[in-house]
Amino acid sequence: MNFFTHMLEQYGYWVLFLALMLELIALPLPGEFIMTYAGLIVYQGQLNWFLSILVAGAGACVGMTISYWIGFRLGTPFFEKYGSRIHFGPDKLHSVSRWYQRYGNKLLLVAYFIPGVRHITGLFSGITKLPFRKYAAFAYTGGFIWVSIFISLGRLLGPKWEKYHNTVNRYMIIIGVLAAFIYLCIYVYRKKKDALRDWLVNTLNQGFERYHSMGKVKFIVIAAFAVFVLFVSLLIGLIQDFLAHEFAVLDEVAGYIVHQIFDQSWTGAMNNVALLGSYYFFVPVFLITGLWICFKGKDRWLELTILVLVIIGGEGLNEVLRIWFHRMGPVGAPSVLTFPSEETMLSFSIYGFAAFLLFRHYGKFLIRIMALLGVIAVCLIVGICLVYLNVQYASDVAAGYVFGGVWLSMNVILLEVFRTMRSFKRE
Numbered sequence: 313m314n315f316f317t318h319m320l321e322q323y324g325y326w327v328l329f330l331a332l333m334l335e336l337i338a339l340p341l342p343g344e345f346i347m348t349y350a351g352l353i354v355y356q357g358q359l360n361w362f363l364s365i366l367v368a369g370a371g372a373c374v375g376m377t378i379s380y381w382i383g384f385r386l387g388t389p390f391f392e393k394y395g396s397r398i399h400f401g402p403d404k405l406h407s408v409s410r411w412y413q414r415y416g417n418k419l420l421l422v423a424y425f426i427p428g429v430r431h432i433t434g435l436f437s438g439i440t441k442l443p444f445r446k447y448a449a450f451a452y453t454g455g456f457i458w459v460s461i462f463i464s465l466g467r468l469l470g471p472k473w474e475k476y477h478n479t480v481n482r483y484m485i486i487i488g489v490l491a492a493f494i495y496l497c498i499y500v501y502r503k504k505k506d507a508l509r510d511w512l513v514n515t516l517n518q519g520f521e522r523y524h525s526m527g528k529v530k531f532i533v534i535a536a537f538a539v540f541v542l543f544v545s546l547l548i549g550l551i552q553d554f555l556a557h558e559f560a561v562l563d564e565v566a567g568y569i570v571h572q573i574f575d576q577s578w579t580g581a582m583n584n585v586a587l588l589g590s591y592y593f594f595v596p597v598f599l600i601t602g603l604w605i606c607f608k609g610k611d612r613w614l615e616l617t618i619l620v621l622v623i624i625g626g627e628g629l630n631e632v633l634r635i636w637f638h639r640m641g642p643v644g645a646p647s648v649l650t651f652p653s654e655e656t657m658l659s660f661s662i663y664g665f666a667a668f669l670l671f672r673h674y675g676k677f678l679i680r681i682m683a684l685l686g687v688i689a690v691c692l693i694v695g696i697c698l699v700y701l702n703v704q705y706a707s708d709v710a711a712g713y714v715f716g717g718v719w720l721s722m723n724v725i726l727l728e729v730f731r732t733m734r735s736f737k738r739e
Contacts, residue, residue, distance in 0.1 A: 317349055324350075324359050329371035332459065336375025337382075338431045344462050351466015352473040361467060365460050372424075372455035376434040380447055383438025420450040424458035468572045532672070536724040543717035550714050554637065554651070559707035566706035567642075570699045582697045589655030589694035594662050598623055601666045610673065611731050618727045619665065626661045626719055630654045633715060642702045650704045653712030659694050660716025661723075663687045668724055691716075 319327045328350055335341040347368060354361045420437075424430040437447045466473060553559060574582070587593060598619070605615045630652065639651035667683035674680065695709035 320346065320349055320353060321358070324353065325363065325367045328364060328368045329374075332368050332371035333375035333378075336372050336430065336434060336455070337379050338435065340431075343430075347459055347462035348466035348469070348473065351463040351468070352470065354463065354467045355470040355473075361463070364463050365456070368459040368463060369452075369456040372459055373452050376451050376455060377448070379434025380438040380444065380451075383435035384441065384444075385438070420447070421454040421457065424454050430458075465569075468569055470572065472568055533725055533728045536721045536728065540718065540721035540725065543714055543721060546714045547718055550711055554639075554707070554711075559705065563705040563707050567699055567702070570696060570706075574696075574700055578700065582700045585693055586655075586697035586701060586703075588690055589659045589698070594623065594658060597662055597666055601669065605669070608673065614727065614730055615669065618723055618730075621726075622661050622665045622720070622723050623658070625723075626658050626716075627654075629719060630657050630715070639708070641704055641708070650708040651711055652715045653695070653698060653704050653708040655698060655704075656691060656695050656709050656712030657716040657719070659691050660687070660713055661720045663690055664716070664720045665723060668720075 328346065331341050331346050332343060335343045350359060350364050350368070351361075353359045354364055420433055423433045434451070437451070601619060602616060605612055605619065633652055634649035634654070637651045638649060641648060641650035664687050667687045670683045671680045691713065695706075695713070698704040698709055699706050
């Protein structure tokens, strides 16, 4: 590593270009380390940030282009001749090629964040005869996103680079793996959605065998149950990390990065925006949602009851959880228990339930998308404000999101199950 840091300090842009080019040809070079250290040199004023990204991105593009054409020219004969020895003969290659040409290009957007994967994407794209224009469009975009993020992170870390860069790199790799996993899940769903839907509906029917088919309600319950399972899985991992005291580095790094992005001039704005996670906004949203249910909702009393349960039950649940985990907030903050974050948990639950009702009763695609993106944006903003103001740790905020997701999905399932039961009682 000392060799690379010395070379970067001496030859800067040339080292960035050549190192990224050679790594994408499949040489085992520490790309993330080189880019974040280049970001540190940018912070010190020895390199230009934009030019560093441009040079590194160009090197990555050249490397992935060479890798593609090596695979294109030499790869197919190899697999046709020797592939059967590694259980990857011509038939398997043809099958994978068809899949890769149809869906694999989109995976290139996140593949560069995964060590080992990014080294073979160019070769495999060439081997499977993915059209070069399609390959270049996604691969070059993914490459520039990759170098931009790591160089910018190095610049943000600045004097703390040596202390934090390994941790940040690890989290970025985890994010890349998760993004690839989510994409593969979406692909499997699109490919096998009929079979999955039949399986889920049959499973649900076992719990509702007294009732007739109700397509829309079943779809909502299935989707809410899937979300519930996802958040419960995250919750289990979160509690394990909490008990193992593994949040210290995450909290320190997240707090440092937030304060590097937003300086002291943001204090006033952050104090005001943080009110989105308080009853100054929860109460108006609660009242507006309640009035909307009264005039436009279906099963009004049921929806009003669940709405009250979301906010009152959520507050009570959060109080119990904070007492149970008994974790104090950052030094200098008010002496209160902060795990999980009350603000982010209630924001996720209350804004999320209001958005669900819009999603449930309005068929317009634009309104549904705006509601979804609005909830995500508000929750993220509230979390950033809490970390910036040193009111809560980043892990408190993350725990609020996870517990809020569990609570919201539970209430959506309850609403739709009781709606179904009321429907059949009327019949």
